[in-house]
Amino acid sequence: MDNKTRRESTFAHKKQMEAPLTWEAPPYCEIIDLKENYYEEVLRLIKHHYLKEDPMCRSVNLLKDHESKQQYLDLIKIWMKDSTSLIAISKSSGRVIGTIIARINSLLDKTNTYSRVQIFQGKALELIMSLKSALVLQADAYSLFEVDKYLRIYILCVHPSYENNDLGAELLFSSYQVAMSLQLVAIAGIFTSAKNQKTASRVGFKKVTEIKYSTWIVNEEIVFNNSGIGNYSAAFMGKITPDENCQEEILESRRRFWEQEEENKKKHKTKNRNNCGNFLYVTTFHRKTDFFSSDYVLSGMTPPKHFRCDAIQ
Incomplete structure (x- = not known):
């Protein structure tokens, strides 16, 4: 093999290694690993929809608190770099239509984000993180699942146009495929809206603990008093991932569901x-x-x- 051929082979191998993994997805989209070239588009999706519609963010007017907004987006960008997050891309438009931001939480990792609430600048972000920190401590996931690490979901965001297509459930399902591929036996996260809690329940997540918004009081005031209709709590929810024997059976069942759905549409x-x-x-x-x-x-x-x-x- 001459030098030119060797270089071309090395370049092709590098490109293949850098290419995102593709996960099982419904016919209208692709679900792939989140790579750096999509960071800005994902941050725009989160800024325009998650930060605007999330019950906690809306209650504390996070978008109007520039310092909190910017630090939250910077923090999310750090989470993205763990290479365990996913995006859904529309096959028709090529645009990002959903994302799930996740990272591995380890008992040995002393840099746990929610244990360092005091470092955050911006009042709105500090209020949000203080409640989430309390939920994480209350849940005690390591003891609950009897593990020293698990896949933690930080953000589930779907473009409003696709909320009725079960895209949130598809992203959650793909996330526990990620957990299984990493040999993690548990996956969990904080779900702040009734909609996302219901979606998580439908794919097997169980409510571990929750904090009612009406009970979170700071300086004799209810902090999250504008959470929206039906959004009463933030809940820590989790599940044990299926073992290898069940994985293929679950995937095959999922494929049959999509095939049947396509047949129904045509019919x-x-x-x-x-x-x-x-x-x-x-x-x-x-x-x-x-x-x-x-x-x-x-x-x-x-x-x-x-x-x-x-x-x-």
Whole structure:
């Protein structure tokens, strides 16, 4: 092998090593490891959606506290470098539509972020981290799972356009694939909204402990008093990862689910002209409700007031 061929081979090997791993994903997206070239796009997604919509961030007006906002984003960027985070990329647009920021927490690691609340600058961030620190201590995950390290989820963020596509659940599922690949027997995280708590429950996470927002009082004031409808607590949730014997069975079940979903879409999605003026009547099957829903597209008229969707028999 001459020098030129050797260099080309070395370069190709390096590129292959640097390429992100691809995880099992639904047909509309790819789920891959988060690499540095996506950091800025992921930070924008988090800034525009997570920091804006998260119950704790919203309650303390974190986006209006420039010092807190910037330090939180800097902290998230540090978490990203642990190479255990994931992103979902839309196959149609190529844009990042979701992310899960995770890192390994070790009992021997004395630099645990939430044990150093006092180093944070910015009042809003300090208020958030103080509650999360209390939750971590309360949960005592190392004793609970009888481990010296586990995969910790720090942020789960999905673009609003994909919240009804179970993308949050898909990212969580892929994260415990990551945990299994790293031979970690447990995965856990703090979920601050009812929506994310429900999503975590659906993929097998159990609530270990929680703190009600109404009970977190500083200087005789409830700190998180604007958490939004239905968001009553921050919860530490976790689960034991499946053993190797179960892993392939779970993946195969997941693939069959996606295949069935695609078949349902092809079978039930029809487009035809209805008798209601110029409406284009679209019937689409929704797996969550097992109902047909009707959308009226671009007509300049309003849809009929009385329309009943028939359940699938």
